[in-house]
Amino acid sequence: MSGSDPLAxxxxxxxxxxxxxxxAGVAVPRGATAASAEGVAAAAGGLAPPLVLKAFGPxxxxxxxxxxxxxxxxxxxxxxxxxxxMLGGLLAQGITPDGFLVEEQAEAGIELIVGxxxxxxxxxxxxxxxxxxxxxxxxxxxxxxCPVSEADARRMLxxxxxxxxxxxxxxxxxxxxxxxxKLLLTIGGAGGLWERLELGEFExxxxxxxxxxxxxxxxxxxxxxxxxxxxxxxxxxxxxxTALFEPRAVxxxxxxxxxxxxxxxxxEFYRTTGVPLVAVHPExxxxxxxxxxPTLADADADYALIAVPAGRCAEVxxxxxxIPFVQVMSGGFGEAGAPELEAGLVRAAREAGTxxxxxxxxxxxxxxxxxxxxxxxxxxxxxxxLISQSGGLAGEVVRVGERRGLAFSRVATVGxxxxxxxxxxLRWLAVDEHTSVVGMYLxxxxxxxxxxxxxxxxxxxxxxxxxxxxxxAQGRRAAASHTGGMVGDDRVWQALAEQSGAAxxxxxxxxxxxxxxxxxxxxxxxxxxxxxxxxxSRGAGTDGDPALLVIGPSGGASVLAADVFDxxxxxxxxxxxxxxSGLKALGIGVGSSLANPLExxxxxxxxxxxxxxxxxxxxxxxxxxxxxxxVNVQSFFTYGSSAEPLYACAxxxxxxxxxxxxxxxxxxxxxxxxxxxGVEDGVRAIAAGSGIPVYRSMESAAVAVAAAKRFTxxx
Ligand code: ADP
Ligand code: MG
Numbered sequence: 001m002s003g004s005d006p007l008a009x010x011x012x013x014x015x016x017x018x019x020x021x022x023x024a025g026v027a028v029p030r031g032a033t034a035a036s037a038e039g040v041a042a043a044a045g046g047l048a049p050p051l052v053l054k055a056f057g058p059x060x061x062x063x064x065x066x067x068x069x070x071x072x073x074x075x076x077x078x079x080x081x082x083x084x085x086m087l088g089g090l091l092a093q094g095i096t097p098d099g100f101l102v103e104e105q106a107e108a109g110i111e112l113i114v115g116x117x118x119x120x121x122x123x124x125x126x127x128x129x130x131x132x133x134x135x136x137x138x139x140x141x142x143x144x145x146c147p148v149s150e151a152d153a154r155r156m157l158x159x160x161x162x163x164x165x166x167x168x169x170x171x172x173x174x175x176x177x178x179x180x181x182k183l184l185l186t187i188g189g190a191g192g193l194w195e196r197l198e199l200g201e202f203e204x205x206x207x208x209x210x211x212x213x214x215x216x217x218x219x220x221x222x223x224x225x226x227x228x229x230x231x232x233x234x235x236x237x238x239x240x241x242t243a244l245f246e247p248r249a250v251x252x253x254x255x256x257x258x259x260x261x262x263x264x265x266x267x268e269f270y271r272t273t274g275v276p277l278v279a280v281h282p283e284x285x286x287x288x289x290x291x292x293x294p295t296l297a298d299a300d301a302d303y304a305l306i307a308v309p310a311g312r313c314a315e316v317x318x319x320x321x322x323i324p325f326v327q328v329m330s331g332g333f334g335e336a337g338a339p340e341l342e343a344g345l346v347r348a349a350r351e352a353g354t355x356x357x358x359x360x361x362x363x364x365x366x367x368x369x370x371x372x373x374x375x376x377x378x379x380x381x382x383x384x385x386l387i388s389q390s391g392g393l394a395g396e397v398v399r400v401g402e403r404r405g406l407a408f409s410r411v412a413t414v415g416x417x418x419x420x421x422x423x424x425x426l427r428w429l430a431v432d433e434h435t436s437v438v439g440m441y442l443x444x445x446x447x448x449x450x451x452x453x454x455x456x457x458x459x460x461x462x463x464x465x466x467x468x469x470x471x472x473a474q475g476r477r478a479a480a481s482h483t484g485g486m487v488g489d490d491r492v493w494q495a496l497a498e499q500s501g502a503a504x505x506x507x508x509x510x511x512x513x514x515x516x517x518x519x520x521x522x523x524x525x526x527x528x529x530x531x532x533x534x535x536x537s538r539g540a541g542t543d544g545d546p547a548l549l550v551i552g553p554s555g556g557a558s559v560l561a562a563d564v565f566d567x568x569x570x571x572x573x574x575x576x577x578x579x580x581s582g583l584k585a586l587g588i589g590v591g592s593s594l595a596n597p598l599e600x601x602x603x604x605x606x607x608x609x610x611x612x613x614x615x616x617x618x619x620x621x622x623x624x625x626x627x628x629x630x631v632n633v634q635s636f637f638t639y640g641s642s643a644e645p646l647y648a649c650a651x652x653x654x655x656x657x658x659x660x661x662x663x664x665x666x667x668x669x670x671x672x673x674x675x676x677x678g679v680e681d682g683v684r685a686i687a688a689g690s691g692i693p694v695y696r697s698m699e700s701a702a703v704a705v706a707a708a709k710r711f712t713x714x715x
Contacts, residue, residue, distance in 0.1 A: 013056040015101050017219040021204075024193045025186050027179075027215045031103025037083035040100050044076035050105040051075065052217075053082045055090060057098030061220070066093060071105060106215045110165050110175055111206035114187060114216070116146065118199040121445025122452060122492050126188030128153075130162040131206035144495045145452050146194045152499055153184040166209070173211035180214045183207065200224035239355055239420075241428045244325040245410045246369030247302035249276035251323070253316055254307035255287045262307040262329060264288055266363075266373070273378050275370030280304075280316075295319050303371070305329060305363060310341055313359065317348040326352075328359035334416050335360055346418050361415025362391025365398055367408060368434065374398060382407020383436040383522060384515050385429050387422045389414055389443045390469070393508070397439065401512045405688050406519060409434040421447050423454035430458040437518035438462060439511050443469040445489055448496075455500035463518045463525065463711045464502040467511045468493050503707030510703045513695060517704035518711075520693040521664045525708060546709055547573040549618060551611055552630035554599035557670060561597050561630065561698045568702040570626075570709065572596040575618060582617035586610065602631050604640025608648035612656040619663055625712075626705050628666045629653055630698065634674035643679045650683045654690035664708065667694045668701045 012020075018028040029052070032043040044051055055068040063069045067089045070082045079102050090097055113131035116124050126148050129141025142156040157163055157180065168174035187193050187204075194202075200223045204216040250270055255263030263279075267288050270277050278299045279292040286292050293299050296319040303325045306316050310332030320326045326349065333342035342359065349356040357364070363373040368381040374395050379402040388394035391413040398411055410432065412425055422440060429435045442451075455464060471490040497504035505511050518525060548570045550561050562572055573596060575583075580594050588600050588610070598618070600610050611629050618624070636646045650667070657665045667687050672680045684694045695701040 011220075011222045013098065013101075014054065014219055015056070017221045018216070020193070020221070021216055021219055026183055026193075026204075027213055028219070029103040029106055029215060029217055031101055033099050033101050034083075035099045037080065037087045037100065040083040040102055041076040041080035043100070044079045044102045047102065047104050049073065049075050051079050052103050052105045053079050053086065054101045054103075055086055055095075055097035055099070056101055057096065059095045060097065066090060066095060068095075068097070073102075103217075106208045106217050107210050107212075109208045109210035111208055112180070112214075113141065113203065113205040114184065114207050115201070115203040115205070116188060116194045116197060116199060117201065119145075119445075119448070119489070119492050121448035121489065122496070123449040124188075124194045124197070124199060125492060125495070126156075126184065126194065128156050128184060129160060130165075143491050144188070144499055145449075145492065146188045147190040147192060148184065148188045148499070150181060150185060150189075153181045153189070155498070156184070157181070175209045176211055176213050179212075180207075180209050183214045183216070197221070198223040198225045238427065239324075239424070241325075241410075241425065241432075243302040244355075244357070244364060244412070245366040245371055247275065247325070247371065249278060249299075249301040249303075250370075251278045251280055251296060251299035251301040251304040252290075252307070253280040253296055253304060254329075255279050255281065255290075257281065257284045257287055263305075265375075266305055266307070269372045269375055270370070272376065273367075273370040273372050296323070297321060299323070303327065303364075310336075310338070310359070314341075314344045314348040317345060317354065317356065318352050320349070320352040320354040323352075323354055325357060326354050327357040327361065327363050328415075329361065329363065331360040331415075333359045334418065342416060342418050349419055356419035357412065358415040359418060361413040362394065363413060365394070365408065365411035373413065380407045381409065381434075382519065383409050383434060384519050385409050385432070385435040385438045386411040386440070387414060387425050387429075387438065388412070388441040389417070389422070390441055391415070393441050397441070397508060397512060400508070401515065404512055404516060405684060405693075406512065406515055409436075417444075417447065421450060423447060423450040426451075426454045426458060426462075426464070430462045435462070436522040437465070437515055439465045439467070439515050441467045441469065441511070445492070448492070452496055452500070455496065455502055459501050460711070463708075464500070465511055465514045465518070465707065466493070466497060466502050466504045467506075467508065468504065501711050501713060503703075503710060505703060505707075510700060513693075513700045514704045514707045516693045517664075517666070517708055520688070520691045521708065523691075524662065524664050525712060546571045547622075547624050547626075548705060549575075549615070549624040549627045550597035550630070551600060551614060551627065552597065552668075553602040553632050553635070557630070557632065557698075558597045558599050561628075564698045564702045565628075565705075568706040570702065570706055573622075573624075576621040579618045579621040582620075583614060586613055586617065588614055602649065603635045604645040606645075608645060608652050611649065612652040612659075615656050615663075615665075616659065619660060624663065626664045626666065626708070628668060628698075628701055628705065630668035630670055632670050633680075634671035637674050637676070643676070643682060646675070646679065647682060647686060650686040653692060654686055657690040657692050664705075665692050666701050666705060667692050668698055669694055669696055670698070672696050 015033050022028050034040045034043040051073040053070045060068050073079045083100050111131040113129050115127045119125045124146040125143050126146050127141050127143050140161045142159045144152045166175040203220045207214050207216045252263050252266050255267050267290050277290050279287040279290045280296050281292040282294050284292045301323055304323050305327050307329045310330050313328050317326055364371040367378040384406050394413045429438050503514050575594050575596055583589050687694045
């Protein structure tokens with residue numbers, strides 16, 4: 001490469017990008033340049049034919065389109081001839097090339113595209129897919145956030161629809177996958193070329209892969225530093241958020257003595273939780289029976305909730321000296337087109353030495369610490385944490401989740417995340433003794449890179465369930481460049497989940513359902529804050545095992561179950577031969593085949609112990625890490641009249657779970673709407689007593705089981 005800073009003078013020509021690649025360890029064809037057509041013969045002298053001739057210079061982005069690529073040239077003389085012709089053709093189009101590149105022609109193989117684009121939210125993203133004409137026609141590409149691991153690179157290639165071509169087809173040799181993976185890591189792995197790129201656009205199209213290596217025969221790099229973000233002023237140290245969730249006392253700023261507002265509502269909420277309270281009001285001595293002080297500077301608290309108009313918030317925050325956390329509830333900042341007001345808020349927080357939650361958020365919920373933003377009695381303290389960019393949704397997840405048996409440790413709504421971000425909270429939750437699983441509701445990929453890094457740092461230690469709003473809309477905002485156009489945010493979110501082992505769910509129901517699975521099976525999944533597994537280690541030898549045993553009544557539902565779990569990537573491995581005599585002794589499968597899903601009589605007249613005994617007989621022979629038992633609730637009330645047989649089934653499953661601490665048992669109560677009121681709650685309570693999560697459909701159970709498998713894979 002010539003010159004001191006090759007990137008200063010605009011897009012570098014192909015041969016300079018190739019020099020950069022060669023230096024990084026990527027194979028490129030041997031080649032030489034000539035400033036004129038006359039110089040091509042001499043330049044080609046040392047090269048082994050067949051040769052390739054290309055022109056470079058302004059206006060030559062897609063060279064083939066302009067006739068600026070010639071292949072299969074027999075030697076220097078033919079290359080010179082081709083150069084003269086090419087020059088004529090280019091001049092006729094009004095293109096004056098800067099020069100010519102003549103290079104050795106790589107052996108034919110499979111053409112791939114490999115690129116790096118900068119996603120507006122997540123930063124550098126590696127892209128790989130079928131190259132050449134296939135890039136446009138098939139849109140068969142995979143993306144991962146940089147840096148990618150070797151496993152990421154292999155999964156990326158395996159995920160391509162065209163991966164069969166790489167494995168060898170119709171007598172053609174298999175591609176050199178190791179060379180390809182090495183190339184992906186050289187570009188997008190830790191310490192890879194991506195770290196030195198100023199993107200823009202970086203694209204190798206094609207990389208030709210054969211059975212003996214991978215060669216980048218075209219390379220384009222368009223530097224662009226306009227996306228470079230000013231680094232946000234980092235807080236001095238990682239905060240300890242304990243006082244945010246368990247404040248000694250709370251100050252509320254903005255409650256009114258005569259016109260009840262949000263501040264008054266919060267005073268009411270806090271009175272229910274019993275946390276020590278102080279109101280801030282310029283004149284009053286008390287508000288709604290809560291003692292008041294004139295300014296926030298006079299309040300002795302760990303947390304201040306600020307509900308005054310946006311324009312006055314910074315001045316209040318500035319008085320928070322000595323209060324470790326403030327929460328600005330008011331809206332009217334960045335989200336309303338007033339970023340300078342938001343920046344002023346952050347400056348005020350820095351000046352006061354306090355950390356800021358929000359603005360434009362609801363606050364914090366933590367039954368253990370008297371924190372709340374929801375009316376009514378707080379739920380039971382537990383181990384499920386939630387970080388939400390929407391206060392409203394957080395309230396729904398908390399209340400509906402509690403109704404379904406979730407118990408929360410810490411819930412934080414973050415609003416605009418001007419200071420405290422989801423990423424920072426996540427890092428802290430990973431060391432919080434009370435938290436064993438985290439749900440996140442996010443809408444905004446800003447700060448996506450920090451989130452990715454935080455997720456990677458907790459990978460395999462802390463299960464995370466992601467619900468992302470606006471994925472399709474964000475996709476439309478993807479970068480406008482060629483490869484950028486193909487990335488789209490939704491694929492990046494999926495990549496983020498794939499790489500970090502987080503579960504990416506599509507709705508509130510699944511968010512609660514997956515959290516519930518992790519809460520119930522926390523110990524069996526080795527999650528933090530959950531204590532040791534009672535009576536065994538965390539499913540020794542079964543981590544990451546995709547196998548699943550499904551057991552329940554016969555019929556179409558059993559067949560459909562197989563389809564649902566199959567679609568979720570879970571394998572219903574065949575029952576072990578050695579278990580079959582045991583099952584026959586139980587009267588199961590006499591005269592019929594024994595399979596997975598295992599069909600057994602379950603109903604008002606069946607023996608309620610049967611499922612427990614069958615599970616025990618099977619897992620003694622093959623340690624299925626997950627067992628999903630299903631019942632048809634409708635049958636219990638069509639062919640029976642009391643809830644007792646159903647409860648007896650649930651009690652037996654609960655007993656099975658107690659007996660088999662290394663197996664994760666899940667219960668699906670199909671057709672629960674056929675049960676009289678209260679019965680489903682009764683079943684749920686019995687199951688929960690032994691740590692069994694309950695779902696009303698196979699689909700939601702499958703989402704949860706798959707999420708747990710993904711987590712154990714990353715451990
Ligand atoms: P474009 O700017 O049109 O993308 P390329 O440099 O990719 O130009 O060349 C077009 C096609 O020519 C490539 O897709 C590839 O099939 C082939 N090609 C280019 N250079 C070489 C080479 N050195 N060896 C083998 N094939 C090449
Ligand atoms: Mg090309």
